[in-house]
Amino acid sequence: MSPDLKPLDAPSGVQGSKVRLGDRIFSNLTRGAGIFVLLIMASIGAFLVWKAVPAFQNNTGDFFTTQQWFPDADPPIFGIAALAFGTAISSVIAMLIAVPIAIGTALFIAFFSSRKASTSLGFVIDVLAAVPSIIYGLWGLQVLMNHMDGITKWLNDYLGFIPLFNNEIGIYTKSIFIASVVLAIMILPTISALSREVFLQVPRDHREASLALGATRWEMIRMAVLPFSRPGIISATMLGLGRALGETIAVALILSAAFEINWHITEPGGNTFAANIALKWNEAGPIGLSALIASGLILFIITLVVNMIARAIIAKHKEFSGANS
Amino acid sequence: MKLARSSKFAVLAATGALALVGCASGDSGSTEAAGSIGGADCATGTIKASGSSAQKNAMTEWINAYQTACEGATIEYSPSGSSAGRSDFINNQVAFSGSDKAMAGDELTQAAARCDATPPINIPMVGGAIALTYNVEGVDNLVLTPDVTAKIFNNQITNWNDPALAAVNPGVSLPDAPIAQFHRSDGSGTTENFTQWMSATAPDAWPYQPGSDWTARGGQGSKGSDGVAASVKSTPNSIGYVELSFVETQGLNAASVDNGGGPVAPNAQTATAGLASAKVTPNADAGAGDLTMEIDYTLQDPAAYPVLLLTYEIVCESGNDADTLPLTQSFLTYTSSTDAQAMLSEIGYVPLPSELETQVAEAVNSLS
Numbered sequence: 001m002s003p004d005l006k007p008l009d010a011p012s013g014v015q016g017s018k019v020r021l022g023d024r025i026f027s028n029l030t031r032g033a034g035i036f037v038l039l040i041m042a043s044i045g046a047f048l049v050w051k052a053v054p055a056f057q058n059n060t061g062d063f064f065t066t067q068q069w070f071p072d073a074d075p076p077i078f079g080i081a082a083l084a085f086g087t088a089i090s091s092v093i094a095m096l097i098a099v100p101i102a103i104g105t106a107l108f109i110a111f112f113s114s115r116k117a118s119t120s121l122g123f124v125i126d127v128l129a130a131v132p133s134i135i136y137g138l139w140g141l142q143v144l145m146n147h148m149d150g151i152t153k154w155l156n157d158y159l160g161f162i163p164l165f166n167n168e169i170g171i172y173t174k175s176i177f178i179a180s181v182v183l184a185i186m187i188l189p190t191i192s193a194l195s196r197e198v199f200l201q202v203p204r205d206h207r208e209a210s211l212a213l214g215a216t217r218w219e220m221i222r223m224a225v226l227p228f229s230r231p232g233i234i235s236a237t238m239l240g241l242g243r244a245l246g247e248t249i250a251v252a253l254i255l256s257a258a259f260e261i262n263w264h265i266t267e268p269g270g271n272t273f274a275a276n277i278a279l280k281w282n283e284a285g286p287i288g289l290s291a292l293i294a295s296g297l298i299l300f301i302i303t304l305v306v307n308m309i310a311r312a313i314i315a316k317h318k319e320f321s322g323a324n325s
Numbered sequence: 326m327k328l329a330r331s332s333k334f335a336v337l338a339a340t341g342a343l344a345l346v347g348c349a350s351g352d353s354g355s356t357e358a359a360g361s362i363g364g365a366d367c368a369t370g371t372i373k374a375s376g377s378s379a380q381k382n383a384m385t386e387w388i389n390a391y392q393t394a395c396e397g398a399t400i401e402y403s404p405s406g407s408s409a410g411r412s413d414f415i416n417n418q419v420a421f422s423g424s425d426k427a428m429a430g431d432e433l434t435q436a437a438a439r440c441d442a443t444p445p446i447n448i449p450m451v452g453g454a455i456a457l458t459y460n461v462e463g464v465d466n467l468v469l470t471p472d473v474t475a476k477i478f479n480n481q482i483t484n485w486n487d488p489a490l491a492a493v494n495p496g497v498s499l500p501d502a503p504i505a506q507f508h509r510s511d512g513s514g515t516t517e518n519f520t521q522w523m524s525a526t527a528p529d530a531w532p533y534q535p536g537s538d539w540t541a542r543g544g545q546g547s548k549g550s551d552g553v554a555a556s557v558k559s560t561p562n563s564i565g566y567v568e569l570s571f572v573e574t575q576g577l578n579a580a581s582v583d584n585g586g587g588p589v590a591p592n593a594q595t596a597t598a599g600l601a602s603a604k605v606t607p608n609a610d611a612g613a614g615d616l617t618m619e620i621d622y623t624l625q626d627p628a629a630y631p632v633l634l635l636t637y638e639i640v641c642e643s644g645n646d647a648d649t650l651p652l653t654q655s656f657l658t659y660t661s662s663t664d665a666q667a668m669l670s671e672i673g674y675v676p677l678p679s680e681l682e683t684q685v686a687e688a689v690n691s692l693s
Contacts, residue, residue: 073534141552146559170503173560174545257510257539257546268545279548282378282406283425283512283537289408 045300052294058287063294069259069276071291072284078291080273080298082259087272087299089265090176090251091244094183099237101184102191107221109192110199122196129189137250140182145254148178152266167266174256176270182250187240194239198232199225231314238310245303248274273299360395363662367395368651375403376410376423377636379514379568382672383451384423387660390668400656407514407636408537414639415439420649421640421657423451425514425537427617428639433610441644446612448688450660452675453634454596455519456572456579459564460557461485461500467580468493468588471526477504477564478523479530480543485562493583500562507556507565510546512537518620518634519566525622526584526631568634569596570673582632586625591632593670598629601678612642614688618681633675643693654692661685 058076061068066079105125109118152172155165206224215223226233251272257279258269277292284292360367374384381404388400402423405413410422411432417439427447428436437444457474459467469477470493476482482489485499509516520535533540547556547565554571557563564580569591572579581588589595602624607615617637624631638657645653659665666676677685 070536070538070540072538073536142555142559171505171545173505174547174556252510253548253552255510255546256544258542260542279511280538281409283408283514285408288512 045297048293048297048300051290052297053290055287055290055294059291067260069280069291071288076287076291080295082261083271083273083276083295084298084302085261086176086255086270087245087274087302090180090183090270090272091241093177093180093265094187094244095237095241097181097184098188098191098240102188102236102240103195103233105188105192106195106199107225109196111217111221111225122193125189125192125196128185129193133186133247133250134253136182136186137253140178140250140254144182145173145178148172148181152177155266163263164265166264168264169267171268172266174254174268176255176262176265179251179254179270179272180265182254183244183247186247186250187243190243191236191240194236195229195233198229198236201232202228234310234313238306241306242303245299245306246274247272248278251275252278362391362394363659363664365655365658365662367398368655369395369397370648370652371399371401372420372649372652372656373401373403374410374419374421374423374638375405375413376419376639377407377425377451377514378404379425379453379634380404380423380451380636382570383669383674386668386672387656387665390665391656391659395655398652398656400652406512408512411436411639414445420646420653421638423636424639425634425636426517427608427611427615427637429608429610429617433608436639436641439644440612440641443641443643444611445639446615446642446688447608447617447637447639448657448661448685449616449618449635449677449681450638450657450685451636451669452596452600452677453636453673454569454591454599454630454675455515455522455566455632455634456569456577456591457564457566457582457632458554458557458572458577458579460560460578461502461562464497464499465578466497467578468583469580470583470585471523472530474582475523475527475530478506478508478544479541480506481530502562505560505563506544507547507553507560507563508539508541508544509549509553510539511548513550514636515550515566515568515634519632521620522622522632566632568673569593569675573673582630584623584625584631587627589627589630591630593675595628595630596633596675597670597678598626599624599631599633600635600675601680602626602629603633603635603681605681605684614642614691616684616688640692642691645692650692654689657689657692658686661689 055071056063059078060075061077061079063079065081066077067082069078070076071078109121113121149172152167156167159165202225206228207220210220210224252275255270255272255275256268257271257275259271260269262269273295277296280288280292384402388402391400392398407424407426410419411424411428413419414422415432415436428445433444457469461467473482473489473493476489483504484501485504486501490499514537516539517535517537520531520533520540523531524533524535539546545556547553550567550571553565554567554575554577557565558575558577571577579591581590583589603618603620605616606619608617611617618635620633620635622631640653640657661682663682666682669676
């Protein structure tokens with residue numbers, strides 16, 4: 001057992017009273033739940049490492065820089081470079097699209113809309129979060145993709161000098177950009193719903209004080225609401241990022257699955273860790289399965305690191321936010 | 326703490342029990358029952374099978390027909406993919422497994438452990454044809470040679486008005502438009518057989534090792550044959566490869582393939598004629614009655630379609646579980662019957678040639 005897990009004692013102010021049985025049972029139950037989660041995490045990590053070893057032993061390419069995926073070839077050669085790139089860039093673009101819209105929506109619901117409208121709008125956003133990801137995938141593939149040509153061609157024509165938006169082959173379907181837009185829609189409700197809750201936690205005093213001092217509504221939001229809510233917004237964003245990093249089937253349906261790093265995000269191609277596992281699992285041989293698990297291990301580590309960074313940011317901002325007052 | 330620990334044990338015990346139930350449900354007792362279907366005497370009981378997703382529709386039809394005719398028989402086929410199916414078979418989780426390619430090498434040795442120390446055998450069961458489907462307005466009689474196909478899928482021919490395409494399609498007006506090429510983004514036996522055909526017939530244009538994963542750069546990947554079919558259908562000036570059934574169900578065009586003996590359109594007749602040229606090449610490492618086949622991709626017969634797919638059932642030749650043997654044998658006898666094979670052509674598969682059908686029935690009959 002980890003040494004810093006202290007038993008939960010009865011309040012020290014209560015003199016001579018024995019710890020009641022109910023309290024003991026409850027505290028042990030909660031502690032058990034906490035330890036159980038840690039055990040699950042540790043065993044997932046151990047499983048991934050154990051199963052990934054054969055892949056690392058047999059790989060003839062560099063696991064981190066190879067832009068190929070032939071683990072069942074003879075000799076096996078594969079690497080996660082393209083997967084890492086695709087996962088990162090699709091998530092980042094999805095965040096760039098989703099975060100401003102999500103926070104805007106949350107602010108509107110919390111401070112601008114009428115009570116009636118805010119209830120129904122909030123409800124609609126919650127429903128958006130309940131749509132299964134395969135539905136988003138099919139919608140992205142069969143509906144959205146057919147209507148993205150306009151914007152991607154415009155990006156190529158007018159912003160084509162930026163390598164990101166340049167499209168050299170003239171085909172605009174099945175691209176990272178389309179996948180990112182779908183991801184953005186998928187993570188929007190998560191970020192929006194959580195931010196809305198955080199905004200509603202801002203003490204009424206703070207808001208009214210700033211209004212009383214002559215602030216406009218925008219100034220009130222900028223000076224009273226946003227600073228108070230920053231840790232909450234960050235955690236909401238990170239939860240959204242977590243979903244974007246791990247989204248599987250919607251991305252697998254949309255992307256063209258190429259194992260090369262291509263900065264031209266409106267061209268067909270791209271791949272992510274999760275999508276690649278979904279696509280290759282069925283027909284993978286022994287080394288293939290191991291290689292997929294190895295890539296899963298990397299995604300696991302990336303997600304852990306992202307969450308730890310988020311925790312660190314929240315911890316840093318906590319003292320100034322007034323959340324503890 | 327005590328309580329937390331005991332509750333953890335409870336969870337463990339519960340999962341353990343579930344796992345046991347999961348294992349056991351595959352081998353409930355089976356006995357002979359009255360009735361017959363397609364020359365097979367009905368057996369009862371429950372068997373599990375898994376593997377090739379390309380066999381899914383055939384299995385669904387066969388299982389329905391069998392279970393309707395034979396009361397008390399339950400057959401579960403989970404289309405989890407050939408590789409997963411073979412690994413289920415090795416781990417003794419299924420009575421037989423469907424696979425897009427014959428089991429070979431180490432897997433045979435590993436599988437022998439569950440078959441009373443004799444290696445299992447491969448039995449060809451479900452044939453198929455791979456169609457080159459295209460979507461070009463005003464064109465419905467496209468002809469492709471191996472060389473032109475390989476160059477299209479290897480991004481050496483990128484426009485429909487390429488002279489090489491025009492040369493094999495005299496009199497057809499092909500547009501001046503880039504070719505949108507679609508391949509499978511997931512691993513699949515279809516890709517494996519398609520690349521084997523290109524690699525056997527056009528090795529210069531297709532220099533890659535055939536395999537279930539797409540190797541060439543460029544083009545666009547779609548998930549599953551349904552994904553490729555949908556992509557081709559919705560993208561003008563596109564081409565892709567799918568199993569024949571998708572051409573029929575989706576109302577797509579399929580190109581005729583000219584291996585050198587004249588263009589052949591893909592359909593059940595031409596594909597069965599193609600399969601008739603496949604040779605039994607028993608694998609010495611497999612059981613004695615092994616029916617591993619070798620497809621002749623270079624076939625130049627004006628009545629036989631050459632881009633073929635042959636999928637197998639992998640089963641223990643001897644040492645089958647006494648509980649599952651009667652039903653396994655009875656079901657596979659049915660699936661290799663002329664009745665069952667004839668059903669295949671209605672759902673886009675290719676029936677086995679009659680000579681092979683007999684060999685398959687004999688192999689199934691000798692299971693013990």
